Amino acid sequence: MTQDVSFNVRNNNGEAVRVAAWRYQGDGSGPIVHLQAGVHADEIAGMLVLHLLMPRLQAAEAAGRLKGQVTVVPQANPLGIGQFRQGRILGRFHDATGHNFNRGFDQSAAMTRAASNVQEWQKKLVELAANADVMLDLHTDDEALPYLYVHRAFWPGGRELAAAMKMDVAIIWDDGGDGSFEETIIAPWLREGATARRMAATLELRGQGDVNDRYAQSDADGLYHWLCTQGVVDESVAAAEWPVEAMEMGHMETIIAPQPGILIFEKELGDFVEEGQRFARILRTPGDPSSEIVLHAEQSGRLVTRYRDRLIAQGMGVAKFTGSRVSRNWSGGLLDPN
Template sequence: MAQDISFSVRNNNGDALRVGAWRFEGDGSGPNVHLQAGVHADEIAGMLVLHLLMQRLKIAEAEGKLKSRVTVVPQANPLGIGQFRQGRILGRFHDATGHNFNRAFDVSAALERPSTNVQEWQKSLVQLAATADVMLDLHTDDEALPYLYVHRSFWPRGRELAAAMKMDVAIIWDDGGDGSFEETIIAPWLRDGVTARKMAATLELRGQGDVSDHFAEQDAQGLYAWLCGIGAIDEASTPADWPVESMQMSHMETHLAPQSGVLIFEKELGEVVEAGQRFARILQRPGDPASEVVLYAEQAGRMVTRYRDRLVSQGMVVAKFTGSRESRHWSGGLLDPN
């Protein structure tokens, strides 16, 4: 039976908030695994996926099939979960400080005495995952194909994970610099040169509205099968056969809104565009045809993500595409600086 290892952090008023966490011990012969969802509290899909996966892990443990110690944090961010404003959750940034919940984990983890509740929460979450050999962080994008975000050290091994999760694209990165949870966990592995027996990735489970039994059951089954494949569960598993397009992060094309206005997409997620082909337009002042601008693809590629709302402000990310060459806008660092 899973051990409840939940811990508490303080909200903005100093009251205790519970972070639900459970640990399945296994027999210790497999790699230590840490699974979490909801670091960005408005990204819900992974919470249901891990909820369903835990039921499978309980059965595997009861049947003596569980080889690994598996820690599961299905709703990692109680600070963001409480940030409802006018009927909508605003869970990417901390209300009181503007802190992106998935930035500067490295800074918080290094503090002897965190000075804010976000730092306290981040430090506790890093400590919980500190002994892991395998770490998967479940996220979602605005509207998106399912895709994997993985450091080059774990590629091409990450292809098996992407295939198991039926992910269409794997984005391979080298340098981050933002102190995300994933980057913070793998930093000592990279420093010590021990990545060969480790695995870490961020899983983008489609878009924020893609929460359903169908998708969650598919994703939980994919995770379970992959855990079997890495020896965490003693159960036969056939490697998934799924086409995964690997993409250097520098080749991704990110299109920003040149003006605010009504956003009209002319291409769907997954569609391929040619260089110079129009894919969307923005109407700044309805009633004034001259206020409309058309957005064109920088190079040939497939639409991986797009902005969820249909009223966009200037400078927001409208869409991201795969590409066959380095983007002329690439300057290093993050795929999504926000």
């Protein structure tokens, strides 16, 4: 029987807000799974995906075909979901403190008593997922191809997941250090060397404007398909086929805006560019042609992500490309440190 495992945390006014979560019990013979979306509250796509997945899990449970226990948190962050400013949700950072919602989970989880409402929320969310064998965290980029973000310990096993989700790129990482949710959950697995029958990954479900029934249904179908292949649901399905490009995180090439201005892309997501080829330009002062700067690819590769807005500030990331060598700008750590 499905169990309500929701919990409350305090908002900035000290009032209780609910993190809705459901647990589909299964018969205990399959893996323990934790699925969540919306840790960064402005990343909406995964929320709809899990909303569409839940009835299928409930049906499998009712039919006696659910083998694993599956916890679903379709909207994980009530603290960020209401942070609207001038018509736009600002859900990456906690408005009151500037805390990135997906950083510092490790420190919060280690606290006997959380000091802030963000830390309280982080601690309770980690506790909800602590006994999982499989943890999938659904995110969304600005504008992007669908891609998988996965620790090396779970590769090449993660290729099957990426294929099921029709993800074009898998970015493989080794070291984080900023206490993301994924990093915090897998830390004890890595310490114990107990990763063989486990899986953890962050799924980047395209861009923030890509929220619609077609994409969400395809993603929910892919996720259900993969759960079947992992023995979570007793349903015979063939492993998915999809070309997935595995990419070392250090080979990902991020292009930074050298000046503010109007951003004009000349290449589309998925396009391949040669090293030195122009792909965008930034016009600082409309009416002054000399204020325009052309942006060129640092190395040959595919355009994976783009900045969503078309007015960009200096120092912001314009785009990310795959590459065949370590980026000259790579210094270790996370793909997006902030």
